[in-house]
Amino acid sequence: MGSLRLVTILLLTTMVLVGSPAFAQSPTYGVGRTPTAEEIRRMDISIGPTGEELPPGRGTAKEGALVFEQKACIACHGAAGTGGLAPALQSKKGQDVPIWQRERILPLRAPFATTVWDYINRGMPLGNEGTLTADEVYALTAYLLFVNKVIPEDQVLDKQSLPKVKMPIGDDYAKLHEWKPNTPRLEGYPY
Secondary structure, eight states: OHHHHHHHHHHHHHHHHHHHHHHHTOGGGOOOOOOOHHHHHHHOOOOOTTOTTOOSOEEOHHHHHHHHHHTTHHHHHOGGGOSSSSOOSSOSSOTTSOGGGSOOOHHHHOSSHHHHHHHHHHHOSTTSTTOSOHHHHHHHHHHHHHHTTSSOTTOOEETTTGGGOOOTTHHHHHHHHTOOTTOOOOTTOOO
């Protein structure tokens, strides 16, 4: 009698444990809902390397220097992007120094110019993220690329020109992307 009771308890316990994942995933909970197409569109804000998702707008380095001042970027990053408490935005080392031996500067280490635009658009200014207009983001991106000698001062960045900017990391990014186990490290790569 005791062993039959033990088998019954074990059988019931097993049924509860095996059946609980199916119960947990049942649609009867009534928690949440399928997002609408508009909600998905609003959340899909990342910008890829081709720039297809970029909004209309434009900006130059001169305009970006003004935005950098007006939006108080100087307060965190320092004048011209150096010397503040936040990460530096301009390299102190010359272009003759290999990219991996320069500081970790977003406009230098980003594989695509659209990555710089995307980061500024989503993450700046700290505490007021998402408040910059598309024109301000294009202008700030142009300013940071200019002070790091990636583009000339008079170059206009917009949806068409931004994805075409050749970034300093250049072919090194492609080499990193193709890395496989036991591949030797890139020359000068610090990690």
